């Protein structure tokens with residue numbers, strides 16, 4: 254497909270109900286995990302997004318039999334998979350291609366994966382992944398643009414220098430079939446870590462403590478098949494909540510897990526936005542002016558970095574001055590340069606954005622630099638006066654299923670067209 258752009262005419266309050274899709278960050282861990290099974294698996298509730306399409310292609314490249322119905326489910330028979338290396342082209346399509354390292358190491362004791370692509374939001378080193386593999390008995394290195402890991406895994410103690418989602422996932426994948434026991438200290442606690450553990454345990458793995466700082470994995474010899482539905486996407490849920498708040502709307506987001514959204518809900522309440530939870534839905538309802546607040550990104554259960562960009566877009570029109578501090582990634586403010594063209598008053602000093610709320614933004618042409626930057630531009634465009642053009646919307650497709658349809662169903666004026 255050629256170059257495209259999104260056109261959004263702002264000023265419509267979003268209203269109605271919308272259903273959230275399955276989680277990207279859980280899907281991209283669970284799909285590689287099917288390679289560890291000794292029998293076929295079925296994964297349900299997968300979002301119909303580019304990262305999932307890429308992983309289906311990678312499993313096929315490795316020789317697995319994949320039957321994928323986008324938007325529905327993926328059947329994976331890993332038994333014919335003999336490959337231990339993925340192509341540069343496929344590795345570049347997404348960050349999570351590096352989960353094939355852990356999955357292949359766990360499956361057959363050997364893996365070669367080109368350094369991954371994905372969003373450029375900081376330097377994103379992989380030293381902790383490699384250290385983790387070494388701690389459980391593998392040789393692992395990064396050389397010439399290639400990540401390699403090999404060895405008979407014994408299990409062991411893994412101490413991460415910082416909380417890292419990716420390295421926690423990778424070590425979990427590698428360790429489930431190790432000969433001995435693994436302890437991961439300073440583990441990530443994100444909902445997708447728990448979801449991956451639940452999937453692996455449903456295949457017969459012995460993982461305890463997922464969702465806490467210490468994960469214990471007792472290696473097993475074989476894993477059986479499983480049918481598993483991934484959890485709803487908390488970042489899509491959060492983006493829709495922010496979009497509702499930004500447009501002065503009244504939206505019910507169905508099929509989500511409200512407790513995963515506590516950090517965002519607390520911040521919206523602090524701004525003066527009404528947030529009401531029920532079992533599997535959240536209502537976001539704007540009743541008066543939105544006040545400026547301070548936000549600092551943290552690991553779960555703190556405020557997620559993936560929602561910092563849409564949240565800072567929302568704050569550009571809040572009453573007063575907001576401080577947004579990004580502690581996880583060094584380059585996650587690029588969206589603000591674009592939103593400044595719409596009339597926002599923003600300065601970035603080191604890791605903090607100082608946002609002075611303005612009464613109104615004006616539509617402008619803008620370019621998405623990464624996935625959540627794209628989501629932030631959508632939020633800004635939805636609340637602006639006039640029409641905005643968002644170039645490079647393919648970044649948004651990495652993580653949001655049918656985003657235009659969902660927003661249109663809530664009353665947004667949004668469409669995509671060729672940018673030629």
Ligand SMILES: CC(=O)N[C@H]1[C@@H](OP(=O)(O)OP(=O)(O)OC[C@H]2O[C@@H](n3ccc(=O)[nH]c3=O)[C@H](O)[C@@H]2O)O[C@H](CO)[C@@H](O)[C@@H]1O
Nearest residue numbers: 278349377378379380381382416417418419420558559581
């Ligand atoms: C596919 C997926 O789930 N992506 C998420 C994952 O990314 P990802 O897994 O890449 O993020 P990490 O949690 O690993 O990164 C956290 C911090 O640790 C640093 N680090 C990480 C690994 C390492 O070996 N060395 C190192 O220094 C990173 O540069 C970053 O500063 O968690 C991020 C933080 O919640 C989210 O923004 C991403 O959406």
Ligand SMILES: C=C(OP(=O)(O)O)C(=O)O
Nearest residue numbers: 348349371372559624625
């Ligand atoms: C940064 C993200 O994803 P990835 O780690 O896949 O690049 C994200 O989902 O916001």
